[in-house]
Amino acid sequence: MNKRILNILIPGLLISSGFLHTSCQDDFLEIDSQVNQTPEDYFSASDNAASELATSVYSNLQSWDEHVFPWIGVSSITSDDADKGSDPGDTGTDKHELDNFTFSASSISFDGIWAANYSGIMSANKALDVVAKMDDSNDSKKRIEGEVKFLRAYFYWNLVRCFGGVPKIDKVPDPLNADDLTNARTRATKEAIYELIIADLQFGIENLKERSQMNSADLGRATKGAAKTFLAKVYMYQKNWKEALRLSNEVILSNEYALTNDYAMIWREAGENNQESIFEVQAKGEKPHKGIGGYSEVQGVRGQLGWGFNSPSEDLENSYEAGDPRKDATIIYPGETLWDGVVINNETPNPRYNEKAYFSKTKETYDGNAWESNKNIRIFRYAEVLLINAEAANELGQNGTALTSLNEVRSRVGLDNATADNLKAKIWHERRVELAMEHDRFFDLVRQGRAGEVLRAHGKNFVDGKHEVFPIPQRQIELSEGKLIQNSGY
Numbered sequence: 001m002n003k004r005i006l007n008i009l010i011p012g013l014l015i016s017s018g019f020l021h022t023s024c025q026d027d028f029l030e031i032d033s034q035v036n037q038t039p040e041d042y043f044s045a046s047d048n049a050a051s052e053l054a055t056s057v058y059s060n061l062q063s064w065d066e067h068v069f070p071w072i073g074v075s076s077i078t079s080d081d082a083d084k085g086s087d088p089g090d091t092g093t094d095k096h097e098l099d100n101f102t103f104s105a106s107s108i109s110f111d112g113i114w115a116a117n118y119s120g121i122m123s124a125n126k127a128l129d130v131v132a133k134m135d136d137s138n139d140s141k142k143r144i145e146g147e148v149k150f151l152r153a154y155f156y157w158n159l160v161r162c163f164g165g166v167p168k169i170d171k172v173p174d175p176l177n178a179d180d181l182t183n184a185r186t187r188a189t190k191e192a193i194y195e196l197i198i199a200d201l202q203f204g205i206e207n208l209k210e211r212s213q214m215n216s217a218d219l220g221r222a223t224k225g226a227a228k229t230f231l232a233k234v235y236m237y238q239k240n241w242k243e244a245l246r247l248s249n250e251v252i253l254s255n256e257y258a259l260t261n262d263y264a265m266i267w268r269e270a271g272e273n274n275q276e277s278i279f280e281v282q283a284k285g286e287k288p289h290k291g292i293g294g295y296s297e298v299q300g301v302r303g304q305l306g307w308g309f310n311s312p313s314e315d316l317e318n319s320y321e322a323g324d325p326r327k328d329a330t331i332i333y334p335g336e337t338l339w340d341g342v343v344i345n346n347e348t349p350n351p352r353y354n355e356k357a358y359f360s361k362t363k364e365t366y367d368g369n370a371w372e373s374n375k376n377i378r379i380f381r382y383a384e385v386l387l388i389n390a391e392a393a394n395e396l397g398q399n400g401t402a403l404t405s406l407n408e409v410r411s412r413v414g415l416d417n418a419t420a421d422n423l424k425a426k427i428w429h430e431r432r433v434e435l436a437m438e439h440d441r442f443f444d445l446v447r448q449g450r451a452g453e454v455l456r457a458h459g460k461n462f463v464d465g466k467h468e469v470f471p472i473p474q475r476q477i478e479l480s481e482g483k484l485i486q487n488s489g490y
Contacts, residue, residue, distance in 0.1 A: 065116035070109035079441035085311030105471035124152035146207035149200035220282035248389035264329035299357035
């Protein structure tokens with residue numbers, strides 16, 4: 001029987017509403033292909049079909065546009081934590097524009113991020129369509145649905161932080177339904193997108209398992225703790241401090257997570273999915289997607305280990321307190337001997353490189369292909385839960401709770417306890433140095449309302465009232481026949 005494929009044009013995307021099978025990462029993402037069956041046939045042929053469709057959604061997290069070059073540029077090079085890096089003449093297509101805020105709607109990174117996240121959303125919607133056909137008596141039904149909704153929330157989270165309001169597509173569109181086509185080509189409000197994100201995460205909280213309840217084969221799947229952490233962060237962005245505090249407290253009191261003793265170990269292969277990890281993009285798998293293509297090499301030492309983009313800035317370097325080991329765990333210097341014995345060339349064109357993206361060819365899994373390394377990308381970890389808790393508690397006047405959570409993070413790296421004076425600034429500073437180069441800094445500055453002040457001081461051409469969001473990709477506007485309205489100022 002031939003596989004049925006229904007092609008639906010979402011702005012910039014030709015999406016297949018047939019079975020979305022891809023090879024994925026780690027043991028829990030091994031899928032048997034049955035590409036000659038329709039979704040309905042496959043569903044009836046295998047008790048695991050809905051779970052495997054859900055699993056296929058995870059593979060979107062590995063893509064180049066989702067978490068590699070476009071995302072590195074938009075989430076990190078735009079911030080004061082990083083400079084473009086690489087050689088002056090190597091622009092990375094548009095990374096120089098992102099660095100100095102001269103980008104436009106035609107800059108290629110924005111279209112990549114848009115397309116990657118809508119690809120993930122459409123994959124999630126198809127999986128949800130199949131899950132809905134499961135027997136209600138199946139104990140796995142709501143858990144699988146919770147996983148997929150967690151992932152859909154993540155894709156929308158990236159879009160709404162980058163662009164504000166975007167098309168809200170919460171089901172597989174019917175090409176014969178005028179409302180579906182309109183929704184796919186016009187922007188919903190930012191508030192409507194946040195409502196969808198919150199609803200999806202609340203469903204996940206109600207139906208996902210805690211990490212301690214998961215089988216080892218399920219390593220890397222979304223958990224109840226991951227959904228609570230994610231939603232606490234969403235509420236922090238919305239300044240819903242009461243809910244951010246409640247959810248972060250629940251994660252803390254669950255005793256499912258704890259800080260690791262060695263901060264530097266978090267980003268090594270031996271530190272993957274450790275006690276601090278709440279959610280990671282799993283990178284170890286089989287061909288053709290055996291790793292997250294290019295993540296480490298794009299940021300590796302120029303002329304020795306990679307391309308050299310996303311270079312930690314001097315401003316970030318100077319933000320660490322004396323004796324803070326997080327600086328050495330975050331920044332590679334020319335001439336340095338790394339933890340695995342590799343000596344960095346003194347003649348590299350950049351003064352600093354991102355150590356959190358480094359993987360070892362001698363001490364970690366390496367098969368000769370540096371492009372698809374086995375390095376996971378950390379998305380949520382327990383240290384951030386403590387910092388969300390500290391910020392929310394401080395905003396609610398609970399200074400004691402705020403200091404307890406803040407100082408737990410500082411104690412892990414051997415720093416003295418903070419005091420209550422100027423506590424908000426101290427919490428914001430701790431977020432910067434604890435989460436440096438983890439793709440949050442630009443969005444943090446925007447939500448804190450100080451992006452213009454900070455980034456202009458760093459030499460970037462940030463314009464208030466414009467650059468808090470990025471331009472809707474010009475290609476998407478053209479594909480929508482002008483129905484997508486551009487953000488103000490672009």
